[in-house]
Amino acid sequence: MDFTLSDEQRMIRDLARQVAREKVAPRAAELDRTGEYPEDIFQAFKETGLLGLAFPEQYGGAGAGITGLCLAVEETAKYCNASALILLLTRLPTSAILFYGTEEQKQRYCRGVAEGKLRGAFGLTEPGAGSDAANIQTTARRDGDAYVLNGTKTYISGATVADFFLVAAKTDPSAGSRGFSVFIVERNTPGFSISKPLPKMGVHGVPITELHFDNARVPASCMVGPENQGFKIIMANLNALRPVVAARGLGTAEGAIAYATDYAKQRETFGKPIIQHQWVQFTLAELAMQAEAARLLTYKAAWLVDQGRYLDREAVPHLSMAKAFATELAVKASGDAVQIMGGAGYMAEFPMERVYRDAKQLTIVEGTSQVQRLIIGRALLEGTLSYW
Numbered sequence: 001m002d003f004t005l006s007d008e009q010r011m012i013r014d015l016a017r018q019v020a021r022e023k024v025a026p027r028a029a030e031l032d033r034t035g036e037y038p039e040d041i042f043q044a045f046k047e048t049g050l051l052g053l054a055f056p057e058q059y060g061g062a063g064a065g066i067t068g069l070c071l072a073v074e075e076t077a078k079y080c081n082a083s084a085l086i087l088l089l090t091r092l093p094t095s096a097i098l099f100y101g102t103e104e105q106k107q108r109y110c111r112g113v114a115e116g117k118l119r120g121a122f123g124l125t126e127p128g129a130g131s132d133a134a135n136i137q138t139t140a141r142r143d144g145d146a147y148v149l150n151g152t153k154t155y156i157s158g159a160t161v162a163d164f165f166l167v168a169a170k171t172d173p174s175a176g177s178r179g180f181s182v183f184i185v186e187r188n189t190p191g192f193s194i195s196k197p198l199p200k201m202g203v204h205g206v207p208i209t210e211l212h213f214d215n216a217r218v219p220a221s222c223m224v225g226p227e228n229q230g231f232k233i234i235m236a237n238l239n240a241l242r243p244v245v246a247a248r249g250l251g252t253a254e255g256a257i258a259y260a261t262d263y264a265k266q267r268e269t270f271g272k273p274i275i276q277h278q279w280v281q282f283t284l285a286e287l288a289m290q291a292e293a294a295r296l297l298t299y300k301a302a303w304l305v306d307q308g309r310y311l312d313r314e315a316v317p318h319l320s321m322a323k324a325f326a327t328e329l330a331v332k333a334s335g336d337a338v339q340i341m342g343g344a345g346y347m348a349e350f351p352m353e354r355v356y357r358d359a360k361q362l363t364i365v366e367g368t369s370q371v372q373r374l375i376i377g378r379a380l381l382e383g384t385l386s387y388w
């Protein structure tokens with residue numbers, strides 16, 4: 001057993017840390033206030049090669065896998081969750097393409113994203129179907145050499161700047177999860193449009209929108225993987241991203257602990273720094289223990305995905321554990337940091353108010369905490385997760 005990072009992984013972490021401190025941190029509060037997508041931060045990620053971390057070299061990437069991406073996301077999320085999401089969005093709309101796409105699709109979309117020439121978004125959720133993804137209503141009807149899509153997707157992150165969308169639709173509406181297929185939809189497809197950004201609680205630097213398909217005609221060559229195998233393909237995609245969402249949670253928690261610790265060393269009450277009061281010190285110690293546990297879960301989950309085990313029934317509950325644990329810790333750590341800072345924690349003048357709002361997204365997106373527990377519970381029930 002070896003808990004050390006490789007030389008290459010240390011270099012990725014150090015590079016991401018430098019970009020986060022120099023380019024991301026100074027902009028975080030402003031992005032939250034203006035809701036503007038940070039083109040300058042995207043360019044900084046592009047110039048430093050961080051956008052290509054999790055793509056193989058033959059598609060223009062660095063070949064550092066999901067583990068490399070997690071290291072960069074963790075460092076970025078210490079300062080700005082929206083910027084960490086920009087890194088996550090490199091693989092959210094492309095993992096399915098990498099696993100099941102044609103060589104042509106990989107060369108266009110994976111290479112395009114790795115090199116910062118294209119941006120993608122992921123369209124699964126609908127007004128009537130989130131956790132219950134098999135219940136989506138968007139349809140794709142075959143018509144000659146194309147599919148005609150009709151329906152609405154909602155809460156789609158990064159759609160305002162995306163060039164293409166990975167979209168799930170029903171090709172056999174009577175077949176439930178066996179009637180699902182996955183398509184790449186280019187932004188300029190006739191009949192396809194996106195709504196205005198939807199107002200939300202946090203992560204304002206990356207707007208979310210609805211996607212509308214009104215007889216949108218997509219070439220049949222844009223299907224990812226075989227027809228009606230889409231549910232498995234979407235699950236592979238989501239499972240591969242669990243460690244990356246976990247890394248957003250981990251970085252958020254670590255940033256909150258670090259900030260609250262610094263604050264507690266400076267702020268004095270009753271004649272001593274508040275870190276000398278037992279509740280403050282024990283709260284920080286408790287969070288530090290949990291952050292170490294979250295890091296182990298996250299890195300292990302990333303390693304499992306990099307072993308190609310994103311659909312392996314013994315690996316899948318561990319991906320869910322990392323996602324649920326690290327994202328719940330992000331909410332707890334940022335909430336505790338607000339409390340440790342007292343009134344200052346609540347004020348927009350200080351970062352924890354934003355960090356707390358941003359953190360809450362993480363226990364909802366890409367499978368809620370409850371859905372992760374369903375997956376873990378089912379593994380216990382079936383015996384693919386056992387402690388005997």
Ligand SMILES: Cc1cc2nc3c(=O)[nH]c(=O)nc-3n(C[C@H](O)[C@H](O)[C@H](O)COP(=O)(O)OP(=O)(O)OC[C@H]3O[C@@H](n4cnc5c(N)ncnc54)[C@H](O)[C@@H]3O)c2cc1C
Pocket residue numbers: 121122123124125128129130131132154155156157158200203208361364365366367368369370371374
């Ligand atoms: C900021 C933001 C960004 C997002 N970005 C994207 C994106 O880019 N692409 C995309 O496709 N989607 C995106 N989503 C959607 C997100 O993935 C869904 O909101 C999420 O999967 C939950 O679905 P829902 O909102 O329909 O909640 P519901 O499924 O309606 O769930 C409501 C509540 O019931 C609980 N629940 C549901 N079923 C069960 C059950 N069987 N047992 C116990 N509890 C249950 C849930 O945990 C939740 O607490 C985004 C959402 C947000 C908030």
